[in-house]
Amino acid sequence: MTTAYAQIRQAIVEGRYQPGQRLIEQRIAEEFALSRTPVREALRRLEAEGLVHSEPNRGAVVRDMTIEDLSDLYGLRAQLEAYAAELAAARIEPHQVEELDAAIADFDRALADDESDPLDVTRLIADANRRIHGTVLAAARHDRLGQLLDRTVDVPLSFQAFRQFDRAETERSHLFHQLIRDAIVAGDASRASALMREHVLQGRDVLVAHLEG
Amino acid sequence: MTTAYAQIRQAIVEGRYQPGQRLIEQRIAEEFALSRTPVREALRRLEAEGLVHSEPNRGAVVRDMTIEDLSDLYGLRAQLEAYAAELAAARIEPHQVEELDAAIADFDRALADDESDPLDVTRLIADANRRIHGTVLAAARHDRLGQLLDRTVDVPLSFQAFRQFDRAETERSHLFHQLIRDAIVAGDASRASALMREHVLQGRDVLVAHLEG
DNA sequence: GCATCCCAGATTGCACACAATCCGCTAGCC
DNA sequence: GGCTAGCGGATTGTGTGCAATCTGGGATGC
Structure with missing residues (x-):
């Protein structure tokens, strides 16, 4: 099975x-x-x-989805990830801070890498990104939220052809990751939440623009 | 099946x-x-x-759950219902406003009913409550959110013996329903969202107090 | 006495066969 | 010509048997 x-x-x-x-x-x-x-x-x-x-x-x-459906789904994901960041700010443990920092460092390294095959770089970035969000989710220590998020995040993937990340967009994501990390580590739940929401909604805008264009 | x-x-x-x-x-x-x-x-x-x-x-x-798990689950539900209220404020249609008003009126009627069997009254209140929240969810027009909420709402039921509603608590809920309704109809998304979040979190506190006591 | 191995019963995982249902098409009727 | 009824193929729904796996307990060895 x-x-x-x-x-x-x-x-x-x-x-x-x-x-x-x-x-x-x-x-x-x-x-x-x-x-x-x-x-x-x-x-x-x-x-x-x-x-x-x-x-x-x-x-x-x-399942088939319209652009509106996808946009709504991202809106939902923004809520859920924002909540995860909010909880993480209160619940994160030291070893998870290390994990988060390591993943962010990997993202940074991949971003600076201008020698490897661009496809590999994209893969590295996607992977580091997954680890960053995964660590925040783990730090939230809320199984059910994790379950729902896993499902909500994966659905749109079937509508994105594997695509290169735009450089400016990727750098913006990197910035947000760092801000989110700082807010969580500082225990500032409301800022962590707001930053994460914005970060995900940026992703939504990029996807929608891509699908419409 | x-x-x-x-x-x-x-x-x-x-x-x-x-x-x-x-x-x-x-x-x-x-x-x-x-x-x-x-x-x-x-x-x-x-x-x-x-x-x-x-x-x-x-x-x-x-599945077995600790009080902490249940509390977390309610926190998640609060986020989701708040988001539903937020969307409903932008998307509700006239006939849904009517439905909402009808359900709130039924809640009011049940609350004022001091002649029927208290068990029947409780059932009427629970039913009106379900319709109120269901209508808000329908007005949000977000299938996936509805799905997730259905599942999130039902789980705690297995941990609540069927219980009488405390009068003060029920009246407070009624008040919140009216405030939420007004915010949604006025198109005020952020207030609708905040009120709904608070309303659900009140429910959490009541449940947690009940389970601990 | 304690740990380990192994066996038997219980339970799940999978394959396959048959029953129930649905869909498109044709024939018959108006 | 258009509409309805009914038929046949395709597909899903259910029942059942057998293989694979896990659990607990007892026997064995140290």
Whole structure:
């Protein structure tokens, strides 16, 4: 099951299964050399996560979203991540501060790297970014919030082709990461929250502009 | 599947399956005169919703929560409902204002009713309350937010025995409902948001006090 | 006495078969 | 010509058997 879930999920997030496409159990089962049973369970799980939409007796399709839907989703994510930052400001532990600093340093290093393959640099940046947000979330120590955020963050990925980060945008993100880090470490919950909200909403604007253009 | 899901869920929320209790597929299947297959799917769905926790090859148990977990959950709910109120202030439509007013009027009527069986009154109040919050959520026009909220709101129910509402508390809720309604209708998003957050956090305090006492 | 190994029972994970349902299409009727 | 009823293929929903895995307890060795 776990394997079916992970594989189908990856296929959706990477865009191999496109929005709107029907996900026929038998076909997927054959594709992954499994029976329908684990495929069904994976589809139910993906439905609960919102990546897939399904109706009784009619099966599942990869969920399609309008730009408005995506924009709303980012708005929700902004709320959730802002709350995570707020909690983190009160709950973060020293070793998590170290993790956060390390991830921010990696982001900085990747940003300054003008020798490696740009594709690798993009990957490094994306990874450091994930670690930064992940550490804030872990510091919030709120399992359920983490769960909801994981799901909310991944959905839009299926609508973004893998794309290079614009330099100015990336530097702005870096700045925000540092400000957010400082607010959290200083225990200033309301500023941490506001900065994180703004940071995510900036991301929304960039995505929307990209999709409209 | 749908029937298995609904039945198991109800059993958990009503407390017939207690927190910590193992949910053995075969046993539940027999109890509802089904095979294990729909039961399995229902358990997976409940797991995704957070009502149930399960580990590979070890099965599912009704999720247990500490007071801290519940308190955190209410904090999350406060964020989400506040966001719903914020969006509703910008998006509500005339017929939804009518629905909201009708639900608030029902709440008022139930509150003034000192003749009916107190248990019926409590049920009426709980129902009006659900409609008020449901209408705000509908007015927010944000499917995903609605989904997340449904799940976040129901979980604590399994930890509350059905209880009478304290009169002062109920009147305070009624007041907040009216203030929230006015802010939404006036299009004042930030006040609607702040009021809703406070309203939910009051609910948290009451629940926590109740569980500790 | 204590730790370790191993076995038996219980339970979940998966495959497969059959039943129920849905959708598109054709034939028949008005 | 257009509309409705009904048929057949495709797909999902459910039941069941077997394999894989975990748990607890007892026997064995130190």
